[in-house]
Amino acid sequence: MALNEPLNRKLRMALVGGGAGSFIGRVHSIAACLDNRAVLTAGALSSNPERAKSSAPDYGIADSRAYGSYEAMLDGESKLPEDERIDFVSIATPNHTHFEVARAAVEAGFNVVCDKPMTFDLAQAESLLETVQNSDVVFAVSHNYTGYPLVRQAREMILSGELGEINAIRSQYIQGWLRTQLEAEDQKQAAWRTDPAKSGAAGAFGDIATHAYNLGRYMTGVLPDSVSCHLKAFVEGRKLDDYGTAVIRYENGALGTVTASQISHGRENDLEIEIDGTKGSLRWRQENPNELIYRQNGKAHQIYTRDPNAEYMTGSGAGACRLPSGHPEAFFEAFANVYTAAFDAMAKRAAGEKIDQRDTIYPNVYDGVEGMYFIQQCVNSSADNAAWLPLKHAAARK
Ligand SMILES: NC(=O)c1ccc[n+]([C@@H]2O[C@H](COP(=O)([O-])OP(=O)(O)OC[C@H]3O[C@@H](n4cnc5c(N)ncnc54)[C@H](O)[C@@H]3O)[C@@H](O)[C@H]2O)c1
Known part of the structure; x- marks a missing residue:
């Protein structure tokens, strides 16, 4: 396939966040450029304007495209000729900033890849959804675990009925780095x-339970109905949960x-x-x-290994592999798979084709x-002695 067909050129990326000393911005830049389909062209890399500019050479961003703020970046890029300006904005900043950056980028007509949790609170998320729906942009959310070949393999096996009816979904995301x-x-x-x-109303639940919940939804497609949750901060003086468990009832009767x-x-x-399904797990x-x-x-x-040439691999599982079996692929490659799926849509949009904002292989604004x-209802349930609360899903949203 030609490069970003039918656009037939690299996509130009802008990064917000990722300045010196930060974590995930660098991962975004590596993942987006892994397949040579994008080039990091511009950035507003830090909340501190000087650091934003001084971090740019670390990424090979030219001085003229290193901005002191995301506002200056969107303004400057919008004024450039179409064949120079950026195509998409990746947002790798702390949660409380996602909404303003994402909304401004969408309103300026740029595609967005936003890290999770998508916004600071639900009201912002609903508002952003409306802004995206009123635009024609591609909007992806970097729930990067959906990009692993064997996650996509499992998803296709489940959706094709190989596991039978889904009865139970147990996901857990366990870390220890905030023990002190x-x-x-x-x-x-x-x-x-x-x-x-x-961070928002939740700590561990906003930071990592969102990934675990999203993974269950992505892999099974089973629709949630209600949730009951207990959150707790075990470390003294901590203001947000560092541990918690949610129980989920799904519409088909499954428990999670x-x-x-x-x-x-x-x-x-x-x-x-x-x-767990009725035919297998x-x-x-x-x-x-x-x-x-x-x-x-x-x-x-049975242990399925990631092998793009094996007859047991499904199309989406094999299609997400880059290397032959036994050559380990992991975090960067999976992250890149979210990007490549979004790039397919961005290339279509740039060529004037209509894109679907809802039914996508990459996690989108509805996810x-x-x-x-999920975060809001878990926090509310926990505050009310684990009361059962409704859990809305994307399919219920217009
Ligand atoms: N998908 C994943 O696996 C994953 C992993 C880690 C973090 N995250 C998410 O990514 C985001 C960033 O997390 P992190 O750990 O990289 O944080 P970090 O603190 O390491 O880095 C944040 C960066 O954003 C910059 N920044 C803050 N406000 C800004 C603004 N207004 N304009 C420009 N830059 C600004 C900071 O200066 C810093 O460079 C969070 O939303 C987090 O939840 C996702």
């Missing part, structure tokens, strides 16, 4: 994640659990999901992402709203 009050030591990533003014922890000794980035772990375990009673357990609804 790291925020009191001014550690950058801990400081804003534990600050309700920057989502557990998130930031305080489990020795646990690194252990996102795991198990799905599946298990996938992001710390060992090139294996998917399929089990049926009375039969030997972003679902994530925010």
Whole structure:
């Protein structure tokens, strides 16, 4: 396929966030450019204008395209001729800033790849959804775990009925890095994640349970009905939850659990999901992402390895691989798969074709709203002694 057909050129990327000392911005730049379909052209890399500009050479961004703020960037880029200006904006800043940056980018006509949770609160998410619906932009949310080949494989197996009816979805995202009050030591990533003014109403649940919940929705397509949740801050002085469990009732009668922890000794980035169907069960772990375990009673357990040439691989599973089996692929490649799917849509849009904003292989603005609804209802339920509250889903939204 020609480069970004039918556009037939690289897409020009702008990065917001990612300045010196930050985490995920660099991952966005690597993932977006991994397949040579995009080039990082412009950036507003930090909340501090000087640092924003001084971080630009680290990314090879020219001085003329290194901006002191996202406002200046959108303004400057909008004034450039069409064949020079950026095509999309990637947002890798703390949660409280996502909404304003994303809304301004969409209103300026740029495609957006926004990190999760999509916004600070649900009201912002609903408002952003409306803005996106009133535009023709491509809007992706970087729930990057959906990009793993064996996650897409599992999804296709489940949606084609191989597991039978889905009865249970257990996902957990277990970390240990906030076991101590790291925020009191001014550690950058801990400081804003534990600050309700920057993180939002939830801590661990906003930061990582959203990924675990999204993964269950993505892999099964089963529609949620209601949720009951317990959240707790175990570390003294912490203002937001660092541990919690949600129980979910699904419309088809299935039950789910989502557990998130930031305080489990020795646990690194252990996102795991198990799905029980009437005909079989599946298990996938992001710390060992090139294996998917399929089990049926009375039969030997099967380990599916990530092998693009194996006859057991589905189209979307094989299509998400870059390397032959046994050559480990992981975080960057999966992140890049979210980007490549969004690029297909961006190229179509640039060529004047109509794109579907809802039915996409990459997580989109509707998934972003679902994530925010999940966070809000978990926080509200926990505050009300784990009361059962409704859990709306994207299909119910026009
Ligand atoms: N998808 C994932 O796997 C994943 C992983 C980590 C973080 N995240 C999400 O990515 C976002 C950033 O997290 P992080 O850990 O990289 O944070 P970080 O604190 O390491 O970096 C944030 C960067 O954003 C910059 N920034 C803040 N406000 C800005 C503004 N108004 N304009 C321009 N730059 C601004 C900061 O200066 C910093 O460079 C969060 O929303 C987080 O939830 C997602």
